[in-house]
Amino acid sequence: MTTADLPACVFLLFGARGDLAARKLFPGLYRLAAAGRLPQDYAVIGSGRHSPGSDDDFRDEVRKGLRDAVDDLDEDVARDLLDRLSFQTSDADDGADLAARVREVEERLGDDVLRLVYLSVPPTAMAGMIAMLGREGLSERARLVIEKPFGLDLPSFEELDRDVHEVFDEEQVFRIDHFIGKEAVQNVFALRFANALFEPAWNRHSISSVQVDVPETLAMEGRGSFYESTGALRDMVSTHLFQILGAVALEDPGEWSAHAVRRARAAVFADVRPLDPARVVLGQYDGYRDEEDVAEDSDVETFVALEAWVDNDRWRGVPFHLRTGKAMAATRRTVTLRFRAPDSTVFGDGLARDELVLELTDEAKIHVDLLGKRPGPEMGLAPATMRLDLGEELPHDEPLEAYERLLLDVLHDDHTLFAHADETRRLWEVCQPVLDDRPAPLPYDRESWGPAEALDLPAGGWRLGSGADGE
Numbered sequence: 001m002t003t004a005d006l007p008a009c010v011f012l013l014f015g016a017r018g019d020l021a022a023r024k025l026f027p028g029l030y031r032l033a034a035a036g037r038l039p040q041d042y043a044v045i046g047s048g049r050h051s052p053g054s055d056d057d058f059r060d061e062v063r064k065g066l067r068d069a070v071d072d073l074d075e076d077v078a079r080d081l082l083d084r085l086s087f088q089t090s091d092a093d094d095g096a097d098l099a100a101r102v103r104e105v106e107e108r109l110g111d112d113v114l115r116l117v118y119l120s121v122p123p124t125a126m127a128g129m130i131a132m133l134g135r136e137g138l139s140e141r142a143r144l145v146i147e148k149p150f151g152l153d154l155p156s157f158e159e160l161d162r163d164v165h166e167v168f169d170e171e172q173v174f175r176i177d178h179f180i181g182k183e184a185v186q187n188v189f190a191l192r193f194a195n196a197l198f199e200p201a202w203n204r205h206s207i208s209s210v211q212v213d214v215p216e217t218l219a220m221e222g223r224g225s226f227y228e229s230t231g232a233l234r235d236m237v238s239t240h241l242f243q244i245l246g247a248v249a250l251e252d253p254g255e256w257s258a259h260a261v262r263r264a265r266a267a268v269f270a271d272v273r274p275l276d277p278a279r280v281v282l283g284q285y286d287g288y289r290d291e292e293d294v295a296e297d298s299d300v301e302t303f304v305a306l307e308a309w310v311d312n313d314r315w316r317g318v319p320f321h322l323r324t325g326k327a328m329a330a331t332r333r334t335v336t337l338r339f340r341a342p343d344s345t346v347f348g349d350g351l352a353r354d355e356l357v358l359e360l361t362d363e364a365k366i367h368v369d370l371l372g373k374r375p376g377p378e379m380g381l382a383p384a385t386m387r388l389d390l391g392e393e394l395p396h397d398e399p400l401e402a403y404e405r406l407l408l409d410v411l412h413d414d415h416t417l418f419a420h421a422d423e424t425r426r427l428w429e430v431c432q433p434v435l436d437d438r439p440a441p442l443p444y445d446r447e448s449w450g451p452a453e454a455l456d457l458p459a460g461g462w463r464l465g466s467g468a469d470g471e
């Protein structure tokens with residue numbers, strides 16, 4: 001489907017005055033507009049409990065956010081986007097004025113207008129807002145985008161899922177996880193399935209372990225209230241990190257289509273063993289309890305390190321180690337596949353293991369650490385690195401930011417990079433043992449690599465923080 005084929009659309013954004021909308025959603029819409037990827041006829045209605053004052057006041061807020069988030073802002077593109085913008089208050093109990101505003105805008109746009117409904121609201125508010133959309137008839141001709149976390153545990157997910165499906169069909173629902181939308185995560189598929197160099201070795205016979213490591217230097221940055229209700233396990237592990245694991249571990253889907261990729265991803269998650277709380281380390285950085293909106297005696301975790309297993313023929317016996325945390329020593333998104341020692345004894349035992357390292361930055365970077373001959377008269381070995389930097393290799397191709405890509409996929413009704421209900425349910429089943437028997441969070445220093453108890457969780461240690469990569 002080309003842009004010209006896209007139907008007229010009303011973007012209905014709940015939480016439109018929030019941080020996510022300012023940093024990601026409106027900049028994403030702007031970039032899509034600048035690239036000519038939005039429908040010819042569209043409007044954007046922001047909504048929330050508190051009014052900015054007037055539509056012009058709302059436009060001023062969004063304009064400021066665009067100037068903060070977008071380099072070299074094209075004022076003509078921004079002005080056109082802002083002219084299509086309005087705001088209408090609503091809440092779970094009262095959506096009548098919002099429904100009237102939507103229908104008023106749709107009358108100007110034409111017949112059979114698509115509604116793209118984006119719910120950027122806390123998990124506790126989700127069910128009420130979905131029920132309101134059903135009462136007001138706003139679920140008709142709609143595609144519903146839901147922000148994670150999708151519930152707070154397995155029972156709350158099941159309840160939310162029932163609430164969603166009372167109003168929307170599964171084909172209307174897009175559970176967004178912006179990590180899957182990152183170009184670098186998608187490049188994992190291309191690297192593996194388009195290159196015979198890697199696919200034959202992508203299994204337990206060649207790989208000894210996998211690490212998914214997503215530390216952050218940022219602390220709460222005003223998100224204390226959100227973290228108090230979620231914590232790192234719900235915020236990062238049950239969504240982002242397991243979705244990266246799924247991208248690394250899935251079987252060949254046979255084709256790049258929503259049905260095939262989601263089926264393969266669901267099959268991998270079905271094979272993931274429920275987590276063992278004894279192989280999970282939780283942590284809380286020193287000073288977290290002093291953050292705004294954080295309880296003085298809070299035991300919420302800001303760090304998680306764990307061991308996971310995929311019990312199928314490809315990965316049986318290969319540990320997957322996942323780690324994430326706030327206020328850590330570096331901000332990285334790194335996947336490391338550590339290879340087994342070679343069978344040959346020509347150079348003796350105890351050789352450093354080869355590692356394939358995927359840096360999931362906006363422009364994907366891949367390198368392989370291996371051993372080669374040291375220059376000189378002796379047959380000695382030295383570490384060497386093969387590198388692939390797609391930003392340098394393809395300098396004229398512009399990657400799409402994750403939210404930009406995912407908003408575009410919703411417009412095109414493409415579910416490939418969105419989680420199905422069955423996938424989400426299974427990941428809660430995998431994490432539920434830790435929620436039921438939760439380890440006590442251990443303290444760790446800011447700008448460290450987390451609690452000492454987590455450092456030796458992988459045999460041979462973590463790549464990040466070991467000095468192997470300069471950290």
